[in-house]
Amino acid sequence: MNDTVRPSTDTTKPRPMVRARPFCAAADGSQAIGNLLTPAEQATLAGIATTLRYPAGDAPIYAEGDEARALFAIDSGLVRIARHGVDGSRHVLGFLRPGDLFGLAEDGRYVNSAETLTPATLLSFPLQRLTQLLVEDARLQLHLLTKAAHDLRTAQRQLVLLGQQDIHHRLASFLIDFCGHPDFYEPAGHMLTLPMTRLDIGDYLGTSAETVARNFGRLEQEGVLTRITPKRIQIRDMAQLMRLASGRAG
Amino acid sequence: MNDTVRPSTDTTKPRPMVRARPFCAAADGSQAIGNLLTPAEQATLAGIATTLRYPAGDAPIYAEGDEARALFAIDSGLVRIARHGVDGSRHVLGFLRPGDLFGLAEDGRYVNSAETLTPATLLSFPLQRLTQLLVEDARLQLHLLTKAAHDLRTAQRQLVLLGQQDIHHRLASFLIDFCGHPDFYEPAGHMLTLPMTRLDIGDYLGTSAETVARNFGRLEQEGVLTRITPKRIQIRDMAQLMRLASGRAG
DNA sequence: CGTGTGATTGAAATGCTTCAATTATCGTGG
DNA sequence: CCACGATAATTGAAGCATTTCAATCACACG
Numbered sequence: 001m002n003d004t005v006r007p008s009t010d011t012t013k014p015r016p017m018v019r020a021r022p023f024c025a026a027a028d029g030s031q032a033i034g035n036l037l038t039p040a041e042q043a044t045l046a047g048i049a050t051t052l053r054y055p056a057g058d059a060p061i062y063a064e065g066d067e068a069r070a071l072f073a074i075d076s077g078l079v080r081i082a083r084h085g086v087d088g089s090r091h092v093l094g095f096l097r098p099g100d101l102f103g104l105a106e107d108g109r110y111v112n113s114a115e116t117l118t119p120a121t122l123l124s125f126p127l128q129r130l131t132q133l134l135v136e137d138a139r140l141q142l143h144l145l146t147k148a149a150h151d152l153r154t155a156q157r158q159l160v161l162l163g164q165q166d167i168h169h170r171l172a173s174f175l176i177d178f179c180g181h182p183d184f185y186e187p188a189g190h191m192l193t194l195p196m197t198r199l200d201i202g203d204y205l206g207t208s209a210e211t212v213a214r215n216f217g218r219l220e221q222e223g224v225l226t227r228i229t230p231k232r233i234q235i236r237d238m239a240q241l242m243r244l245a246s247g248r249a250g
Numbered sequence: 251m252n253d254t255v256r257p258s259t260d261t262t263k264p265r266p267m268v269r270a271r272p273f274c275a276a277a278d279g280s281q282a283i284g285n286l287l288t289p290a291e292q293a294t295l296a297g298i299a300t301t302l303r304y305p306a307g308d309a310p311i312y313a314e315g316d317e318a319r320a321l322f323a324i325d326s327g328l329v330r331i332a333r334h335g336v337d338g339s340r341h342v343l344g345f346l347r348p349g350d351l352f353g354l355a356e357d358g359r360y361v362n363s364a365e366t367l368t369p370a371t372l373l374s375f376p377l378q379r380l381t382q383l384l385v386e387d388a389r390l391q392l393h394l395l396t397k398a399a400h401d402l403r404t405a406q407r408q409l410v411l412l413g414q415q416d417i418h419h420r421l422a423s424f425l426i427d428f429c430g431h432p433d434f435y436e437p438a439g440h441m442l443t444l445p446m447t448r449l450d451i452g453d454y455l456g457t458s459a460e461t462v463a464r465n466f467g468r469l470e471q472e473g474v475l476t477r478i479t480p481k482r483i484q485i486r487d488m489a490q491l492m493r494l495a496s497g498r499a500g
Numbered sequence: 501c502g503t504g505t506g507a508t509t510g511a512a513a514t515g516c517t518t519c520a521a522t523t524a525t526c527g528t529g530g
Numbered sequence: 531c532c533a534c535g536a537t538a539a540t541t542g543a544a545g546c547a548t549t550t551c552a553a554t555c556a557c558a559c560g
Contacts, residue, residue: 229556481525
């Protein structure tokens with residue numbers, strides 16, 4: 001295991017990015033890039049990438065206000081994107097998976113912060129060289145444009161989620177998101193494994209860790225799920241969970 | 251005044267798009283295009299545009315699920331972008347102004363609905379021809395990519411806004427947004443003119459029209475503002491309003 | 501096998517939602 | 531120009547969900 005927060009760096013050829021969709025609302029630049037770009041385009045991008053390794057446990061990748069020097073793609077591991085209010089409050093914008101892209105800047109600075117949730121390997125694309133590439137390759141641009149449009153839709157999904165009044169429905173939506181991802185949901189045993197804390201979920205859903213815990217309890221009482229451990233959840237009534245997620249009373 | 255909901259169409263040369271930033275969180279594709287594109291690029295775009303005129307009063311521009319045939323830009327007037335839940339609830343994603351772009355599609359269909367707030371003149375860009383243009387012109391693409399990135403940041407702002415617990419702060423943020431736009435805020439008399447209803451604001455802030463009204467009352471009691479009429483608001487303590495908007499206790 | 505972090509639960513206070521009634525505003529036609 | 535009617539806004543009150551502070555419990559890690 002890594003014993004420092006500083007990432008280890010190597011410039012060897014990174015593995016190709018081949019993973020699927022992002023799983024949760026990710027209001028930041030985030031989407032699978034593997035199935036949007038051709039192998040040739042991926043190779044072009046990989047040519048300017050540097051591989052970085054980070055340990056688990058909230059290792060900072062960048063912070064709000066930092067000078068933006070690179071765009072990142074996740075090769076392995078999980079990353080949390082958040083913004084912080086002046087009062088110290090935190091709002092989690094998304095949980096990112098392998099294949100997801102993040103690090104969009106504004107006026108040369110990052111507008112949010114990124115930390116690891118688990119040990120992670122990232123690909124870093126220096127902005128300067130990336131920009132150079134973009135003006136040369138229209139095809140690459142069109143794909144990135146498509147990606148950005150998709151991210152906007154994803155952000156809209158979370159906006160609608162936060163627009164829902166009660167946490168009961170928001171939590172259901174959150175869980176349903178995860179059930180669509182093989183890395184976290186095992187259909188055979190109906191087992192869901194959550195990689196983040198209750199506080200992370202609370203900050204994501206716009207509520208507190210306590211309310212999240214209480215609503216897990218409520219879903220359990222209703223027979224929708226069972227908490228094997230806090231992070232290992234067994235889904236007992238997927239149909240009902242989906243009803244709740246889509247806003248229908250339950 | 252228009253006497254039908256169908257827009258009148260003409261193919262004469264549309265006026266150039268020259269307005270400033272969008273004013274409110276606009277989770278949909280929306281941003282001033284005038285100051286991002288060169289006159290030549292604007293001319294290229296204008297060449298494939300059709301001008302549409304819509305009356306006021308919630309005239310539908312398109313609805314969720316409609317086949318997406320065009321991208322829209324506002325020449326004059328105001329447009330509301332929203333999504334609807336299966337239970338009939340509505341979540342307003344943004345209020346758009348002249349210069350704003352909207353109508354991003356997913357799988358050939360619109361993912362939200364757009365209606366007028368006031369009489370509006372729109373420029374319609376047929377998707378087919380627009381796509382053609384994009385693969386030919388790398389410069390245009392890079393600008394649209396920048397625009398998309400900006401919209402993502404805007405969506406993030408609204409996410410943070412909705413992440414705030416109480417409506418008091420959310421409403422303050424909402425009002426501060428408007429104070430930055432000359433079309434709605436007159437600094438001389440500290441007068442703010444809101445073009446939408448309390449229900450629109452409620453659906454935007456994730457609450458009800460009643461709670462919005464109550465919080466206007468509360469801001470008035472606190473001496474922050476005065477309601478001349480429901481839609482004409484005089485700001486009496488801008489500093490305090492900004493403190494509230496940034497999350498600091500009031 | 502301790503120890504610290506995360507999760508859960510309790511209880512009081514607050515804020516929000518909902519239903520309902522009243523009042524105000526604005527566009528329209530007399 | 532004023533009156534009218536429809537829509538919007540405000541306010542009241544009861545019920546409910548969430549927040550906050552606090553204490554306890556469970557688990558993972560060393």
